[in-house]
């Protein structure tokens with residue numbers, strides 16, 4: 001069972017069976033999946049949700065389903081994921097996000113990212129949180145910057161040339177106070 005978080009506009013909550021329709025629709029959208037390996041079939045989306053739920057059960061944290069508080073509609077995911085195969089150092093927990101296109105451009109990913117970082121540092125006691133993307137994914141990079149992360153370098157990961165950002169606990173405390 002995921003710990004739930006409310007932000008001004010979002011509810012970060014556990015995954016529900018009813019999320020599959022909206023999640024599958026979002027992951028079949030080529031624009032949403034433009035910087036990800038490929039669009040997903042409904043079956044692949046279902047498998048992905050099962051993996052997210054397994055991650056929560058195994059590690060006690062993970063990617064939340066994002067719900068718009070005002071309407072109760074599913075909007076995507078945001079949260080933390082542990083990548084055991086991340087090659088650049090010992091800090092392997094990533095903050096990540098994917099929202100349905102109709103919710104882009106309103107600061108919602110950043111709102112969810114900030115709540116995820118707060119949870120990672122305050123509740124999980126992490127020392128450093130990373131974030132990974134393709135260099136050309138400017139919206140995602142901007143979310144990283146607006147959440148206080150800094151560019152650290154390039155890496156080759158899961159068959160792609162990626163760039164990665166991170167933020168330490170100390171940097172977060174300073175950023176969060178400002």
Ligand SMILES: CC(C)(COP(=O)(O)OP(=O)(O)OC[C@H]1O[C@@H](n2cnc3c(N)ncnc32)[C@H](O)[C@@H]1OP(=O)(O)O)[C@@H](O)C(=O)NCCC(=O)NCCS
Nearest residue numbers: 032097098099104105106107108109110133138139140142
């Ligand atoms: C990345 C994503 C989650 C951002 O969601 P969002 O709610 O629109 O993000 P925010 O509104 O919090 O911030 C987006 C920022 O990127 C900027 N941006 C968007 N598209 C951009 C582009 N093509 N070039 C430069 N900046 C861009 C926005 O202007 C905004 O910055 P600003 O507040 O300074 O104006 C959303 O675009 C998405 O789901 N993309 C597809 C999935 C994906 O790529 N996930 C990440 C994989 S690493």
